[in-house]
Amino acid sequence: MKVSFRFRLHIVDQTLPKGSYAQTALxxxxxxxxxxxxxxxxxxxxxxxxxQDPDHWTRHLLGTDSPSDxxxxxxxxxxxxxxxxxTGGAWYRNSRDPQVPFSRIVFDPALSAVHDVTVAxxxxxxxxxxxxxxxxxxxRWYKIPDDPTLPWTSHYIGAPVHAGLSVxxxxxxGKLDVVRTDVWFENPAGRGTAWAEHPxxxxxPPPPDFQPHFAFNATYSVVCDVNGNGKQxxxxxxxxxxxGQIWWMENLDGQGLAxxxxxxxxxxxxxxxxxxxxxxxxxxxLDGDGDFDILSCEMEAVGGECPPRWYVWENVDGRGGDxxxxxxxxxxxxxxxxxxxxxxxxGKLDVIAKPWRPVAYNALGGRMFIGFLESxxxxxxxxxxxxxx
Numbered sequence: 001m002k003v004s005f006r007f008r009l010h011i012v013d014q015t016l017p018k019g020s021y022a023q024t025a026l027x028x029x030x031x032x033x034x035x036x037x038x039x040x041x042x043x044x045x046x047x048x049x050x051x052q053d054p055d056h057w058t059r060h061l062l063g064t065d066s067p068s069d070x071x072x073x074x075x076x077x078x079x080x081x082x083x084x085x086x087t088g089g090a091w092y093r094n095s096r097d098p099q100v101p102f103s104r105i106v107f108d109p110a111l112s113a114v115h116d117v118t119v120a121x122x123x124x125x126x127x128x129x130x131x132x133x134x135x136x137x138x139x140r141w142y143k144i145p146d147d148p149t150l151p152w153t154s155h156y157i158g159a160p161v162h163a164g165l166s167v168x169x170x171x172x173x174g175k176l177d178v179v180r181t182d183v184w185f186e187n188p189a190g191r192g193t194a195w196a197e198h199p200x201x202x203x204x205p206p207p208p209d210f211q212p213h214f215a216f217n218a219t220y221s222v223v224c225d226v227n228g229n230g231k232q233x234x235x236x237x238x239x240x241x242x243x244g245q246i247w248w249m250e251n252l253d254g255q256g257l258a259x260x261x262x263x264x265x266x267x268x269x270x271x272x273x274x275x276x277x278x279x280x281x282x283x284x285x286l287d288g289d290g291d292f293d294i295l296s297c298e299m300e301a302v303g304g305e306c307p308p309r310w311y312v313w314e315n316v317d318g319r320g321g322d323x324x325x326x327x328x329x330x331x332x333x334x335x336x337x338x339x340x341x342x343x344x345x346x347g348k349l350d351v352i353a354k355p356w357r358p359v360a361y362n363a364l365g366g367r368m369f370i371g372f373l374e375s376x377x378x379x380x381x382x383x384x385x386x387x388x389x
Contacts, residue, residue: 009373014364020357021042037057038062045066060099069113069115090104105148107151111137116164118165142154164221171254178195233320236249245267246265264323280338281296282296352373
């Protein structure tokens, strides 16, 4: 059966202050049962958007002076039933009033420039912990104290790389392990106090013409069972290099000790122009057939040889052996740190993304923007419908 992915593009905002933007989330901040969009400047202001309809959003200031570079995660830190935001070494307590910015509370003043942030129960106590990483800090997890306004205790996991943090049970023992692009760290006791490092396999080396420090060992990763055999695999994108690849590593033995690479997309310079970096990754069921599909976008700031596009790779056989590429946006607008969720409340998965930094030749005249792809569900063809300026 032919599957199509149809979305309508809406421009949420073109008036954001200048800066580099990441720190994205889709989360219900105001307890109205609907998702709000969060985006923040690197080391600057953080904003959240209250959805009214696809063409109408209200922007609010969430907080100022973010210590984070790229990463953020939504979490009810203080357990009061209202979602907060963690960025770098600070968390922002929900003010419960859209007109009042969240309170900024520093839990580690030495932690800054964080690229990856995620949440998981690392020590098995039934409560979430916060994991962070960048190439300027180590890979670590934080225990949140009963009084989260006090300093949080950090625990070392491993040496850092620029990006590629994810969490999952890779050896099937019921304890959460940690992925870091090229290796994974086994949590043998399930308490996060001792870690055993195991190789996964190499990612794509930066091309000779693009080798800044952040281009090495920089991926997005997601732990999931791609082929449906009950073993946890890992999906990767090359997040910081032009001409990058998308692939998944099959967990052959279910113990994370034997891996087989399966390519989803590999650039062939004989067949097409070089694409921009894939600094987004969502893995989930995007066509309703019960298996895992992959979504990503090309960046503007680390661009390719043609205007950037947004993609879905359909898991055709349901086992990760046959992938069909769908272009879901081709409008000379790049995407970075895309998030996916049912924003409109109609049961369909929508997509929101923005550039890290816009380029002067994008479709909006070099303006910073937030793009919302409203899901129109399956139709006759894969297409997008531009709307807005």
